[in-house]
Amino acid sequence: MFDDTPLKATVDARFVSSASPTAPRIMAGGNPCQGIYWTPKGTPRPKVALIATHYNVDFSEHYLAPYIAARGFGFLGWNTRYRGFEDQFLLEHAILDILVGMRWLREEAGVEQIVILGNSGGGSLMGAYQGEAIAATLAGELSGAGAEAYAQLIPAQLYISLNAHVGRPEVLTDWMDASVADETDPVATIAELDPFNPDNGPPYSPAFVEKYRAAQRARNQRITDWAKAELARLNAAGVPDRLFPLFRCWGDLRCIDPSLDPSDRLPNLCYRGDPKVANKTPSIGRVNTIKTWLSMWSLETSKCQGAPHLAKFRLPSLVVQGTADTGVFPSVATRIFDAIGSEDKQLALLPGAHYFEDSPAHRDAAADLIVDWIKAKL
DSSP states (O other), rough: OOHHHHHHTEEEEEEEOOOOBBBOOTTTTTOOOEEEEEEEEEEEOOEEEEEOSSSSSOOOOTTTTTHHTTTTTTTEEEEEEETTGGGOOHHHHHHHHHHHHHHHHHHSSOOOEEEEEETTTTHHHHHOOOOOSSSOOOOOOOOHHHHHHHHOOOOOOOEEEEOOSSSSHHHHHHSTTTSSSTTOOOOEEEEGTTTTTTTTOOSOOOOHHHHHHHHHHHHHHHHHHHHHHHHHHHTTOOOOEEEOOOOOOOOOOHHHHHTTSOOSSOSBBTTOHHHHHHSSSSOOOOEHHHHIIIIOOOOOOOOHHHHHHHHHHOOOOEEEEEETTTOOOOHHHHHHHOOOOOOSEEEEEEESSTTTTOOOOHHHHHHHHHHHHHHOOO
């Protein structure tokens, strides 16, 4: 990682916060929606701005924000009420929180054209926002002020997918350790499915990969079946929900075997370091409410799958993929590109890792590509 403090000194940044239609300001004083608006030095009201949000990661100081602002555009790094609270996530409320940021850009910042940037996990979240702004499917989950606001979602003019995952349930399932034998026991595994059992590989045979991927999907479904039954049991007793843990979710074979979905990435590496070590530690999806599992992680019931939302798109769209990303692979970028319904779409590959964190030149290249594409489309 490198120091980009000198670049930040060349742009302006201001804190922004607001209540949401379904989440008021808390009694301690904080607003549920917060972020930082980055603008060119001395130009507080650019006419074009990007907005980026994640399911739970703080994007207020997004790594590309100063790079984009230094090139003449605004950049709102925006957080919903679920920043750091992924275990309580509900998509329809997150979409309302994104709307708050979109409204602020239009009504307070004077932005005329908005570009949605879907980075990492935020790819499917921002895709869901745009898809719902085009044709809403979740309005029935809300009532009162929430339903009224949902009917006024503001669509963006352009969409950018940047090192993005296809969707929340898709990435979790791809990363799941398929060998888990007991969801209540982080130790119990099935040896013939264990990705870290040298008898299985790497390299992994096509037959093992097929069996493993099927077992990953089956694991997701087992949790979903339990979640639905458990929620019904709780509700019958007057209990609205509960938390439950999730173990061993760094088992994507591609993190271990670089011959699968080949790219420029390093072998035996995931976002948390060595996959064998990371797989034994709490990580993605580590704690959930049952309703959050069903809303976000379940392949059967999740509203956070990317393809249904991306299929609604008719706006110009850009898919950018770093070739050394250790968690988003070339086939993922292709799936996103193919799912986008727009005719005007482009897939671009750039050198670099997930957040282009290894080199300022990689971040400059990403920012140049994005800004040049926006200028060509607007």
